[in-house]
Amino acid sequence: MSIYQELVESIVVNKKNRLMDFHPSLQLIGTGRSAFVFRIQSSNKAIKVFFPNFVYIAKEEAEIYLVLKDIHYFPRIYEAGTNYLVMDYVEGxxxxxxxxxxxxxxxxxxxxxxxxxxxxxxxxxxxxxxxxxxxxxxxxxxxxxxxxxxxxxxxxxxxxxxxxxxxxxxxxxxxxxxxxxxxxxxxxxxxxxxxxxxxxxx
Ligand SMILES: Nc1ncnc2c1ncn2[C@@H]1O[C@H](COP(=O)(O)OP(=O)(O)OP(=O)(O)O)[C@@H](O)[C@H]1O
Ligand SMILES: [Mg+2]
Known part of the structure; x- marks a missing residue:
């Protein structure tokens, strides 16, 4: 199991898509309509973890980031799991x-x-x-x-x-x-x- 996968497994989301718990080395930086996004503390990486009913988006978004991989305006992807993406953390x-x-x-x-x-x-x-x-x-x-x-x-x-x-x-x-x-x-x-x-x- 990758280190990212272990971090993702620490994240507990309830049936109402409320965030209940996550590993102390994760810092919540954003919540969208389909996912929570965390910065891995003291790193330049972010993990986007999709709500249980939106996990199918992970594969679609990973494929699109692959198409964009040479365009520096977009974060690079480091790992894609069934319900998450690991990408560059964008400061700003x-x-x-x-x-x-x-x-x-x-x-x-x-x-x-x-x-x-x-x-x-x-x-x-x-x-x-x-x-x-x-x-x-x-x-x-x-x-x-x-x-x-x-x-x-x-x-x-x-x-x-x-x-x-x-x-x-x-x-x-x-x-x-x-x-x-x-x-x-x-x-x-x-x-x-x-x-x-x-x-x-x-
Ligand atoms: N790589 C990143 N670096 C820094 N902040 C990020 C990153 N990815 C996401 N965020 C923050 O998290 C928020 C939610 O992320 P994102 O837009 O990917 O989620 P979403 O559920 O797909 O959103 P939407 O509601 O637009 O569909 C963003 O608005 C932004 O503030
Ligand atoms: Mg968004």
Whole structure:
């Protein structure tokens, strides 16, 4: 059994997908709709452990990361198990964090994210589910993309185009908040998903 597998086996999730226990050398760094993500303490590796009802995504996401392995904007994968992935830990803030803590998101960042996504498209993928929590800016101002599980879906995803539009139409205007309350962002995301924001329809 690999060391990673042992760490994964220490993680206890209950029937309601609540995290009950995990090894002390793991540090919870994120929770998504399908997985918990831990940093292995004092290392540059992260483990994404899928909720029991989403384990099938592990194989799909591992295969997609393989396609992206030469593109430095994406974490590299070190091991893939039935319910987990071991990948590079990305130090930095998600765009969601940047908005709430007032860290500037510049045009240069937007262009670099566009470029990273174009490389993924050129590799034959269809980048999808590109939202604020799946894009990070590192302390040395580099852009990184994570959570590629939906990059092989057929349907076109408009989220990134809409985020760029909102960056132009609102974020860059002088009246816009310098720090955006997280409750506001979550509320907008909710309405967006429901298709309730005119001219920002999914
Ligand atoms: N390699 C990583 N390095 C640093 N932080 C990460 C990494 N992978 C994930 N995270 C953090 O964990 C959170 C959840 O991870 P991820 O987006 O992969 O889960 P998910 O369940 O697929 O998410 P979603 O709800 O977008 O479908 C991310 O938003 C991010 O904050
Ligand atoms: Mg995510």
């Amino acid at each position: 803030d998600t765009l969601f964090d940047c908005l709430t803590n007032g860290q500037l998101i510049t045009d240069a960042h937007i262009k670099e994210i566009d470029y990273a996504l174009s490389l993924a498209s050129n590799a034959g993928l269809n980048p999808s589910d590109i939202h604020l929590r799946n894009i990070l800016i590192t302390p040395d101002d580099q852009v990184r993309l994570i959570d590629v599980a939906r990059y092989r879906q057929q349907k076109d995803c408009r989220q990134w185009g809409d985020l760029k539009k909102a960056h132009r139409q609102f974020y860059q205007k002088h009246f816009f908040w310098k720090k955006v309350p997280s409750s506001f962002l979550n509320g907008v995301a909710y309405l967006y998903k429901k298709g309730l924001i005119p001219s920002y329809r999914l």
